Amino acid sequence: MTTIPIIDISPLLALHSNNNTVNNNKNNDPNNVPIKQTIQQLATACQTHGFFAIIHHGVNTDILSRAWDESQRFFDLHPSIKTNVGMTEEYPYGYENYESLGVERSILVHDTNTRERDGGDGKDFARDKVEKRMSLGPDSKETFSIGPMNSIQSGMPSRRFPQGAPPSFDEALTDYYAAMEQLARTLFRGLALALDLNDDYFLREGIFDEGHQCALRILNYPELVEHEDVNRDEVRIRAGAHTDYGAMTILKSGGPGLQLCLTPEEDDGATWIDVPHMSEAFVINLGDLMQRWTNDRWRSTLHRVVAVFDKDWDERNQDEEGEASHVYRSQRRQSIAFFVNMNGDATVVPFETCVDKDHPRRYGPIKASEHLMQRHLRSMGKS
Ligand SMILES: O=C(O)CCC(=O)C(=O)O
Ligand SMILES: [Fe+2]
Numbered sequence: 001m002t003t004i005p006i007i008d009i010s011p012l013l014a015l016h017s018n019n020n021t022v023n024n025n026k027n028n029d030p031n032n033v034p035i036k037q038t039i040q041q042l043a044t045a046c047q048t049h050g051f052f053a054i055i056h057h058g059v060n061t062d063i064l065s066r067a068w069d070e071s072q073r074f075f076d077l078h079p080s081i082k083t084n085v086g087m088t089e090e091y092p093y094g095y096e097n098y099e100s101l102g103v104e105r106s107i108l109v110h111d112t113n114t115r116e117r118d119g120g121d122g123k124d125f126a127r128d129k130v131e132k133r134m135s136l137g138p139d140s141k142e143t144f145s146i147g148p149m150n151s152i153q154s155g156m157p158s159r160r161f162p163q164g165a166p167p168s169f170d171e172a173l174t175d176y177y178a179a180m181e182q183l184a185r186t187l188f189r190g191l192a193l194a195l196d197l198n199d200d201y202f203l204r205e206g207i208f209d210e211g212h213q214c215a216l217r218i219l220n221y222p223e224l225v226e227h228e229d230v231n232r233d234e235v236r237i238r239a240g241a242h243t244d245y246g247a248m249t250i251l252k253s254g255g256p257g258l259q260l261c262l263t264p265e266e267d268d269g270a271t272w273i274d275v276p277h278m279s280e281a282f283v284i285n286l287g288d289l290m291q292r293w294t295n296d297r298w299r300s301t302l303h304r305v306v307a308v309f310d311k312d313w314d315e316r317n318q319d320e321e322g323e324a325s326h327v328y329r330s331q332r333r334q335s336i337a338f339f340v341n342m343n344g345d346a347t348v349v350p351f352e353t354c355v356d357k358d359h360p361r362r363y364g365p366i367k368a369s370e371h372l373m374q375r376h377l378r379s380m381g382k383s
Contacts, residue, residue: 002273003273003274003275003276004045004049004051004052004053004260004275004276004283005041005044005045005052005053006052006053006054006055006278006281007038007041007042007045007052007053007054007055008038008054008055008056009038009054009055009056009057009186009187009190010034010056010058011032011034011035011037011038012035012038012186012187012189012190013057013058013186014035015035015186015189015190015199035193038190039190039193039194040194042190042191042194043194043195046191046194046286046290046294046298046299047297047298047299048299049260049262049299049301050285050286050290050291050298050299050300050301051260051275051283051284051285051286051301051303052283052284053275053276053278053281053282053283053284054187054281054282054284055278055280055281057183057186057281057282058183058186059179059180059183059282060179063172063175063176063179064176064179064252066168066171066172066175066176067172067173067175067176067218067336068252068254068334068336069172070166070168070169070172070173071144071172071173071218071220071334071336072220072334073166073169074144074162074165074169074218075142075218075220075334077162077164077165080164081162081163081164081165082095082142082144082162083095084162084163084164085144085160085161085162087145090157091157091160092145092147092156093145093146093147093157093159093160093215094144094145094160095142095143095144095162096142096143096144096145097140097141097142097143098140098141098142098143098239140221140222141219141220141221141222141238141239141305142219142220142222143217143218143219143220144162144217144218145215145216145217145218146159146160146161146173146174146177146215146216147159147213147214147215148211148212148213148214148215149174149177149178150210150211153209153210153211154210154211154212154213154343154344155211155213155344155369156213159174161173173216173218176216176336176338177214177216177338180214180216180250180338180340181212181214183250183282183338184208184214184248184250184338184340185203185208187248187250187284187340188201188202188203188208189202189203191248191290195294195351195353195354196353197351197353202247202342206343206345206346207342207343207346208342208343208346209343211343211344211345212340212341212342212343213341213342213343213344213368213369213372214246214338214339214340214341215338215339215341216336216337216338216339217336217337217338217339218334218335218336219239219334219335219336219337220332220333220334221238221239221257221305221307221332221333221334221335222332223329223330223331223332224236224238224307224309224329224330225314225327225328225329225330226309226327226328226330227314227325227326227327227328228325228326228327228328230328232309232328235306236306236307236309236330237304237305237306237307238257238304238305238306238307238333239304239305240304241261241266241302241303241304242302242303242304242379243287243288243300243301243302243303244285244286244287244288244300244339245287245288245289245339245341245371245372245375245376246287246288246289246290246339246340246341246342246368246372247286247287247289247290247293247340247341247342248284248285248286248287248290248340249284249285249287249337249338249339249340250282250283250284250337250338250340251282251283251284251285251335251336251337251338252282252283252335252336252337253277253283253333253334253335253336254277254333254334254335255277255308255331255333255334256274256276256277256308257277257305257306257307257308257330257333258274258275258277258283258303258304258305259272259273259274259275259303259304259305259306260272260273260275260285260301260302260303261301261302261303261304264302265302266302272304272306275303285300285301285303286298286299286300286301287300287339287340288300288371288375289341289342289348289368289371289372292348292350292363292366292371293348293349293350293351293354294350294351294354295350295351295354295355295359295361295362295363296362297354297359305333307330308330309328309329309330310328310329310330310331311326311327311328312326312327312328312329313325313326313327314326314327341368341372342368343368344367344368344369344372345367345368345369346367346368347365347366347367347368348365348366348367348368348371349363349364349365349366350362350363
């Protein structure tokens with residue numbers, strides 16, 4: 001299959017009624033025909049590519065458009081406002097600016113504290129530095145993330161929003177986060193049934209409850225402009241190839257560019273296929289934790305974001321006769337990723353339904369938070 005399936009998840013929404021339990025109502029019965037079809041489509045998609053698009057998901061369009069518009073406005077703010085909640089070791093959210101050259105690495109972490117510590121002169125120095133790095137583009141992307149609402153149960157730090165950004169930004173992200181939590185619960189019911197488990201398997205206390213560690217990240221890929229003399233056969237990377245760490249990711253993207261890898265490794269022979277952009281859909285991809293949990297039956301697939309160029313005129317670059325030359329323009333791209341992570345203390349051991357004599361257990365038990373930490377350290381080259 002050279003594209004990802006589009007799955008209508010409306011039959012799953014009914015599974016959510018009546019205090020999250022499946023009752024005898026026909027629409028809520030996992031054996032009814034539309035639900036069975038959806039479950040079958042999910043099982044096939046998770047096993048083939050670990051990627052699928054969902055439609056008829058029931059997410060309120062006002063929540064979507066507010067989060068979208070507020071994100072765009074946020075990224076248009078002055079760097080000194082955007083960077084005032086920086087990502088640090090104790091606060092793994094906030095603002096980051098990456099260089100996307102195959103490997104993602106943070107090139108900018110400045111927060112208010114750094115500036116305050118720098119004293120009077122330091123303020124200007126820090127701002128200068130921020131702006132220099134911001135103008136490093138074109139191969140850059142910037143992100144802002146928030147963690148769970150419930151810091152006590154999740155054990156994660158309380159949310160921080162940048163001073164100077166409007167309260168409507170905080171509200172829009174908070175509402176979007178809540179809508180994604182609900183969508184994650186709906187999807188979890190479908191995924192559990194696709195694994196022959198009880199529909200509330202993932203939603204049990206201590207596994208995915210108020211103490212989960214989901215993270216919401218808004219992303220901005222600035223516009224890229226290149227001149228005709230650049231080698232057009234070379235792929236321009238906007239987000240380097242990676243797999244996501246957690247259970248799954250719910251992605252809303254604003255344009256083409258996302259690709260998934262059909263081969264397990266990114267090497268010279270790697271085959272990349274485009275994930276089609278559909279404005280009304282979310283793209284779901286499974287993460288490493290789900291691959292481990294399913295004993296490698298389901299896939300956490302390597303993906304990346306590349307620049308898609310259109311030929312355009314360069315009005316700024318006219319010759320003596322006033323003739324403009326060509327440039328190649330890749331539009332600014334925005335996306336919102338919701339990383340679905342379990343409760344930190346949830347123990348993950350391959351499901352019984354994924355282990356048999358032909359598929360012996362490949363992994364021992366691990367706590368979800370320990371798995372995330374291992375993945376994080378590996379990405380930083382520390383393990
Ligand atoms: O921006 C996108 O479309 C994908 C982002 C992504 O894969 C990620 O943040 O993990
Ligand atoms: Fe990703």
